[in-house]
Amino acid sequence: MLKATPTSSNRDESATKADCFLTGVxxxxxxxxxxxxxxxxxxxxxxxxxxxxxxxxxxxxxxxxxxxxxxxxxxxxxxxxxxxxxxxxxxxxxxxxxxxxxxxxxxxxxxxxxxxxxxxxxxxxxxxxxxxxxxxxxxxxxxxxxxxxxxxxxxxxxxxxxxxxxxxxxxxxxxxxxxxxxxxxxxxxxxxxxxxxxxxxxxxxxxxxxxPNYLALHQAGRHVGRVGNNHPLHMPWGCFRTRDGRVQICAATDEHFSKISAAIGRPELAQDQRFHTNDARMRNRVELNDLLEAWSLGQTMSECEQVMSAIGIPCGAIVHVESLSTEPNLVHRRSLYESLDPTTGEYVRLARSPLRSxxxxxxxxxxxxxxxxxxxxxxxxxxxxxxxxxxxTPVSGDPILRGRPLDGVRIIEIGHYTVAPLASRHLGALGADVVKIESPSGDATRRSSPMRADGQSYIFALSNTDKRGRVLDLRKRDDCDRLNQLLEDADILIENMKPGALSRFGFGAATLAKSHPHLITVSVNGFGGDSVYPGRPAFDTVIQAMSGLMSLTLVDDEPMKTGISASDTIGGQFGMLACLAGWIHRERFGSAVHFDISMQDTSVWITQSNWPPAARPSPFELLRASDGYVYVEAPAAQKCGFRETLRTFGETRASVIEQLTSAGINCAPVLSVREAFEHAQTAARQILLRSTSQEGEPWLVLNCPLGLLSTPPRVRSVMGRLAAGNPEDDPTQPSTSTDTHIGASTYHA
Structure with a gap:
């Protein structure tokens, strides 16, 4: 590592930079x-x-x-x-x-x-x-x-x-x-x-x-399409008008819906055959959304948040990027700051690193x-x-090195749904020995639809590759002792429980720093451990709403979430980043670090390239073809006088794209999820792999996108059924998974 580092001429010379993470790199x-x-x-x-x-x-x-x-x-x-x-x-x-x-x-x-x-x-x-x-x-x-x-x-x-x-x-x-x-x-x-x-x-x-949510639906043979501010797998889940704005309400279980029904004064809805199961609610989503909005229109945004938060339902007001500097939790966590832009002489707003430690x-x-x-x-x-x-000595190309980057690193995951599981599945593909701790009832996604005929959840399998399982009931002293034993031999603990949940069982960050001083701890949740919203639940779409992300996509002036679970994904990625940074810091400087990561902070961080003084996004348009849509980086077509001669009616995407590209206009076909999964580029990059579970059952899973060419990651297996295997299983056994991937389509634009 290089030790001498250049210093910026406008840095604060009174500040001293302590050894941390990548100092000297x-x-x-x-x-x-x-x-x-x-x-x-x-x-x-x-x-x-x-x-x-x-x-x-x-x-x-x-x-x-x-x-x-x-x-x-x-x-x-x-x-x-x-x-x-x-x-x-x-x-x-x-x-x-x-x-x-x-x-x-x-x-x-x-x-x-x-x-x-x-x-x-x-x-x-x-x-x-x-x-x-x-x-x-x-x-x-x-x-x-x-x-x-x-x-x-x-x-x-x-x-x-x-x-x-x-x-x-x-x-x-x-x-x-x-x-x-x-x-x-x-x-x-x-x-x-x-x-x-x-x-x-x-x-x-x-x-x-x-x-992954759409791959689960695709594998189950279900229609995969746009659902607005709803969720492709769960209901009720949507953006509802109030007297003074809009709120996002998210419910993932039958219990959640029962609580919502009672809170809005309609307890009978929980037993209504149209809504009594998640599948029934998905079939009748329009009618259910209308019933919920009839209630929300009588409330303010604040009143909706209070009612839902009181019963443990994730709910959040839509915050626009212009208003982020006054959002209470961002103010409390000092998530934003101002810095002088020497090119204009004006102060601009920026986001702090979400990796708080x-x-x-x-x-x-x-x-x-x-x-x-x-x-x-x-x-x-x-x-x-x-x-x-x-x-x-110089080197060229990609000489293969033995082993993988995280061989010998043990990670304990206490998480559910997406965030911590995403981080640790990629860390597992990099070679870490990941032990996933589950309660006796298992990760909630084990019961998430769509399900295979054998009763196993597609989304659980997609979120939990390269892990071993251990069932522990932390309400029992013996199981707490077993977790302490696991932590004694672990390098990293990553969790995405509600703040304070692990503290109740004696596994809070401060306690672990004393009992396991070698242990790097990474906590990722909706609003952070240090928050003005203690204990407030949050799902992906609520975080998109409260981070300004939804306000950057408008459909008929309605803020729109990304179809992908962007906030969950980004939160999990920063969790993974923290695990790696924590290991490097401990290896270089000898001390373990605790990270308190707020998903709201991580989602705010990814929006900042859109903040002033950013130039306005490039204009675009979507053209309707006979077999879908074509994205066009407009108004190039209009500027060159080509728009008037462009034929779209009755033309395929390929035909429209041929006309556009011949005129030097950038464009792309809007592929469906199915077309993207079956595309030749997806196949060539081996983004989808056929693997097996620890019981030998076949699965189609996502590969790890980290393209390390000398120490490539490898997805080996899907986590087994609840309580299958234990931490003493040998994680070095070769996987029965192969490099087989789904076939490529012939579509080319």
């Missing part, structure tokens, strides 16, 4: 994508020195649509490709840094860097639309176009209207976090072996990975540098680096 950020800038931001917030190369001429494309947000916490150097001195300086950086972030689908120069010889310890992370393999390899596409290609766009909006485009770059931001996780996994390998590696991150892979983010991680402000400091650092560090 130097990153060169070259990629122009939003995801490349956000990945650099993730690493900078963990203490890395991130040097971002800025263009010599002004631009407002890619990550530069919001320079202030992109550059916060980084070092700036402008490189003029026409100057020999600048080219030499950049070449020295390419040879001297620990990590390089690229986006080679937008830059031929990035392609050359990806293919060049590099120092053996160096890590190259390339974030592209479709990755380096498959029929679409190398093609550039915007976040919205990837929404179309991946099926994500077809899940957002109302069934009776065209698909909705999410203007927040959710897929790029999600990929950025996954890329940050991949870099941390590669740094862990480097700490132990001295070897770096290349990382192939595809936004398309991450997009398809965000569709006893290690505070340094003040220079919040500063925005002026363009080229750090040039001399960077040159001085290079001189120190040349004096202190021997030139490493």
């Amino acid at each position: 130097t990153v060169l950020e070259l990629g122009e994508r939003v995801a490349a800038g956000a990945c650099g931001k993730v690493l900078a917030e963990l203490g890395a020195t991130v040097i971002a190369i800025e263009p010599s001429s002004h631009t407002v494309s890619g990550k530069w649509i919001n320079r202030a947000n992109t550059m916060a916490g980084k070092r700036s150097m402008v490189v003029d490709p026409e100057k020999d001195s600048d080219r030499r300086l950049k070449q020295l950086l390419l040879q001297g840094v620990d990590v390089i972030i690229l986006s080679s689908d937008l830059s031929h120069e990035d392609i050359d860097i990806w293919n060049m010889e590099r120092p053996t310890p160096q890590i190259l992370c390339d974030i592209t639309a479709f990755g380096h393999t498959g029929p679409m390899s190398g093609e550039a596409a915007s976040d919205a176009a990837i929404q179309a290609w991946s099926g994500v766009m077809d899940t957002t909006g109302l069934s009776e209207k065209p698909p909705a485009v999410t203007t927040s770059p959710v897929l790029e931001m999600s990929t950025a976090i996954y890329a940050g996780c991949a870099v941390l996994a590669a740094l862990k390998v480097r700490l132990q072996t001295g070897f770096g590696q290349r990382i192939d991150m595809a936004i398309f892979d991450c997009a398809v990975n965000s569709l 006893e290690i505070e983010q340094s003040s220079d991680a919040k500063n925005i540098p002026a363009p080229n402000a750090d040039r001399e400091e960077i040159k001085n650092w290079l001189k120190l680096r040349n004096a202190e560090v021997q030139v490493a």
